[in-house]
Amino acid sequence: DSGVTQTPKHLITATGQRVTLRCSPRSGDLSVYWYQQSLDQGLQFLIHYYNGEERAKGNILERFSAQQFPDLHSELNLSSLELGDSALYFCASRNYGYTFGSGTRLTVV
């Protein structure tokens, strides 16, 4: 157990739908990073939050959004889902190093 918790582990949904992925960082870590892992794009940085504030955006689609709540957990919202959004979504928290959760596997059918 890395200390970073992601739920759900698996998600199957239809095109056009909206889903929410949740991440709880390690105790005491203020940073949360979201990554997408797909076969064709590899591991891509999506977005970074620090203590509730957005700090950096990467290759995140406009259909995707995220937020970090006062208790420091973060949610990644994916809407108008397309087949190509099927991927593993990881979050990581950082203190002196990066610790990854076990990921959420999203399948869009």
Next chain:
Amino acid sequence: AQSVTQLDSQVPVFEEAPVELRCNYSSSVSVYLFWYVQYPNQGLQLLLKYLSGSTLVKGINGFEAEFNKSQTSFHLRKPSVHISDTAEYFCAVSVIQGAQKLVFGQGTRLTINP
């Protein structure tokens, strides 16, 4: 911007043989360097990291890596591999200042044959 190139997409080796997984990076500023391992259907686990100091870094499971600033490389090595080392290995960099997001290479699939 930073980029990472892992020179081999697949590396097959025999059990108990040595292995080197190559990683080159590009950055105009100083960076930290990392190697992560991903076992099938699992998340990313940190193998080792270079932050500063000695350029030879030792990690878990008998792996080590050497930071070479002049060649902008951070190759991963293990003197004798086991079947259990079969996994995907990712090299990553982050800048020292700023948002410090990790930029990953495309990964190297290490396959250990008996």
